[in-house]
Amino acid sequence: MNKPLTIALCAGEASGDLLGAHLMAAIKARCPQVRFVGIGGPRMLAEGINSLYEQEKLAVRGFAEVIKRLPEIWRIRQGLVRDLTALRPDVFVGIDAPDFNLGVAAKLKAAGIRTVHYVSPSVWAWRRERVAKIVHQVDEVLCLFPMEPPLYEAAGGRAQFVGHPLAQTLPVVADKAAARARLKLADDVPVFALMPGSRVSEIDYMAPLFFQAALLMLRDYPQARFVLPLATAATRTRVQALLATPLYEQLPLQLLSGKADLACTAADAVLVASGTATLEVALCKRPMVISYKISPLTYAYVRRKIKVPYVGLPNVLLGRMAVPELLQHDATPEKLAAAMLAWYRAPAEVAALEQAFTDLHLLLKQDTAALAADAVLRHAQGAAA
Secondary structure: OOOOOOOEEOOOHHHHHHEEEEEHHHHHHHHOOOOOEEEEOOHHHOOOOOOOHHHHHOOOOOOOHHHHHHHHHHHHHHHHHHHHHOOOOOOEEEEOOOOHHHHHHHHHHOOOOOOEEEEEOOOOEEOOOHHHHHHHHHOOOOOOOOOOHHHHHHHOEEEEEEOOOHHHHHHOEEEEEEEHHOOOOOOOEEEEEEOOOOHHHHHHHHHHHHHHHHHHHHHOOOOOOEEEOOOOOOHHHHHHHHOOOOOOOOOEEEEOOOOHHHHHHOEEEEEEEOHHHHHHHHHOOOOOOOOOOOOHHHHHHHHHHOOOOOOHEEEEEEEEEEEEEEEEEHOOOOHHHHHHHHHOOHHHHHHHHHHHHHHHHHOOOOOHHHHHHHHHHHHHHHHHH
């Protein structure tokens, strides 16, 4: 009797755990007898993965934290390669976490195991030279953005655009009135969302800047209200400490636990730190001002490595400067406030941007888990045959 199809997966953090769980569900719908093994979090465990190591041990952020945990992470990677080489699954799927997963994939591919990487690193923007290496580490890359597959194909690799799961989750038509009703915000007052980042280090750099911009906006619109969604308890603690200082204690700011989509949808415009949050704002069809500030030394290094004329995902995806990017020395309270109020005072430009973001949403809205499942099973069943 043939052994059941065995698929190995590895997700290094919460976002990968969610993608992995959806992928597993889609695979099970097509192949009910499949077995899953590897590393997964609570959602993947609920779908039935046999997790050989704890996912939490891989979910490390920040350079200092990574250095401290490097020996343990290295041991897990060596152990996973050893275990999967012995088990010989029909395919290995690394989900995001490229620094960990691509190294595992390369070893397994060398041992004759099929490999797929799900979620391309940002090679279109940063360290494009990685593409030549990645196409030798994996048999296929499953990409969330349409501009990514051509980069791998040009290097002789195989890649497929499967859409972005966020585009499936968020509604194509954003209901501002309903969002304001849920947040108890009046329809006739200016509302601005502030999104200074999801990490404490980003809060330290960006939140004071965003709050100073908000104070300047209040001079022109004293009735304005502000909302700030917070990703973690640690970022909430840091923001609350800032708001307790005399400079900001009168700021009319509503803090939310999560609910970034609700905050964006309720807002007239969003002030957002550069990163994946900018895509969420675009999918909520809201005008935004993108900003970021890091140490001058880091910025000088990053600037040399960036290969695209824009840093904001909405601008990259639309191929034009659709929303302002105020970075580094341009990230001043005065410039941020002026750019935000320019959106508030330009309804025709906002309407045109909303249409562009709707078109982008429809492009990214694919049946992501199903497309990924079909690709993974193609490799697994090819290996099994």
